[in-house]
Amino acid sequence: MIMVAAMAAVLWGTGMAMGAPHRARWIMIGLLLVAVMFVQVVLPDGHPLREATGGDARLWALVLAAAGFVWIYRQFLGAVKGRIAAHDAPDPAPAQKGSFSDTELNRYARHIVLREVGGTGQKALKDAKVLVVGAGGLGSPVLQYLAAAGVGTIGVIDDDIVENANLQRQVIHLDDRIGLPKVHSAAEAMRAQNPFVSVKAYHRRLDDSVAPELFAEYDLVLDGSDNFDTRYLVNETCVAGGIPLIAAALTQWEGQICVYDPANGAPCFACIFPDRPEPALVPSCAEAGVIGPLPGVIGSMMAVEAVKLITGAGDVLRGRLMIYDALYADTRTITAKRRPDCAVCGGSHLS
Numbered sequence: 349m350i351m352v353a354a355m356a357a358v359l360w361g362t363g364m365a366m367g368a369p370h371r372a373r374w375i376m377i378g379l380l381l382v383a384v385m386f387v388q389v390v391l392p393d394g395h396p397l398r399e400a401t402g403g404d405a406r407l408w409a410l411v412l413a414a415a416g417f418v419w420i421y422r423q424f425l426g427a428v429k430g431r432i433a434a435h436d437a438p439d440p441a442p443a444q445k446g447s448f449s450d451t452e453l454n455r456y457a458r459h460i461v462l463r464e465v466g467g468t469g470q471k472a473l474k475d476a477k478v479l480v481v482g483a484g485g486l487g488s489p490v491l492q493y494l495a496a497a498g499v500g501t502i503g504v505i506d507d508d509i510v511e512n513a514n515l516q517r518q519v520i521h522l523d524d525r526i527g528l529p530k531v532h533s534a535a536e537a538m539r540a541q542n543p544f545v546s547v548k549a550y551h552r553r554l555d556d557s558v559a560p561e562l563f564a565e566y567d568l569v570l571d572g573s574d575n576f577d578t579r580y581l582v583n584e585t586c587v588a589g590g591i592p593l594i595a596a597a598l599t600q601w602e603g604q605i606c607v608y609d610p611a612n613g614a615p616c617f618a619c620i621f622p623d624r625p626e627p628a629l630v631p632s633c634a635e636a637g638v639i640g641p642l643p644g645v646i647g648s649m650m651a652v653e654a655v656k657l658i659t660g661a662g663d664v665l666r667g668r669l670m671i672y673d674a675l676y677a678d679t680r681t682i683t684a685k686r687r688p689d690c691a692v693c694g695g696s697h698l699s
Contacts (some may be wrong), residue, residue: 367373381415448474452544458499462661469659470498476658477501479566481554481582483530484508485633485643486572486596488520493651495538495545499658502538503566505550506530517640554578559585568657570650571595574632576624583608583617586695593617593663594653596646600636601675603646606684607653607665610693614666615684618692642674 448456448470459465459473476499480487483506494502508530510521518530525533531549538547550562554573563569563585566649571593579595587610588595595617596605610616649670656662670680686693 378415449544452498455542455544459497464661465655465659469661472658472660473498473655474500476568477566477652478568478570478658479503479505479563480570480572481578482506482572482574483518483520483534484514484572484574485517485638486598486647487530487534488518489644489647490570490572490650490654491534491538492520492541493648494654495542495547497651497655499545499654501546501548501566503548503550503562504531504534505552505562506534507551507553514635516639517643519644554581556581556585560588563589563591565618567592569593569652570654572647572650576630579617580624584692587616592657594650594651594657598638598642598646598691599631599633601639601642602671602673603642604669604671605646605649605653605665606669607657607667609666610686613686614667615686616690616693618689619690620669620684622687624691639674645672645674668670 428621452474454461456470459470460467462469466505478494478499480490480494480502481502483491487504487506491502491504498561510518510525510528510530510533512523512526514521514530515523515526520537521530521533522537525536529549529551531551534545537548538545542636552558554562559581567581569586569591571579572581573579574597579597582595583593585591590611592607592609592612593616594605594607596603597603606617606620608614608616608619613675649672653664656664669684670679671682672679688694
């Protein structure tokens, strides 16, 4: 028993040091228990290894049964919380599309007094439908600021759940929501922040079977996904539907953002990144690390670009790839044009 407990502690500590999520650590310990149970059943009585791991298969059967019960109970609680967040949360926003209550006028007053936004721009925000792909590091500030800005309909799609390791940077999620689907956690936060917006949460993985129909419901797409398969799919779907795309990415201390809009003369994502890089060149945040506030900086930039696109204010990052280096406080912008031989939009090469 002592040896098994020590091995479990080593596995847990190693997983913690490597930044592995709770679920992965519990899986390792579960596999250890299964291996111990196997030893108890297969080896004969009196075998040294069997004696060192308890010597009684019935004891470990009880431990496994208890662990299974706890796991099932946690899954049940998570499912119940998810259903409550998805279906039971009130959404008072849809009732007054296009008009503002006194509370809304007061809430958005700092927008309305801006010459570049005004009442017309705020109404455009209220009438807008924006889809956010990913409710993680980039999606967190994007969703918070779009909701706060009064974007009328906000969709969010993600198949992941909230984990402890997310909370260092994914600020829309709270500790007591660990285990909940990220989209339901984010939707709950947005509704609590601004009850005058409508939130649509899609707890599923984005794939080509759903993307075209889903994107057709929205005027603008913001991509905060963390893998190239999803980024290329989002780009292709936006190009096919003539939908502007704001996409960003980050790693360690650096982030980048661009507005991809071939329908208005700008390049698409595939124009600038025609070939996916080698995996070793683009390690994930879990592998390479990321400074916590960086997603907030880049995600906030995405939200600003979205507000500008919707309201017509200023000059958006169409055809300009902005790169922000947080470690050295440096920002640089690369101009990009549509590339005639682009396999997606027929049209970008850096200049």
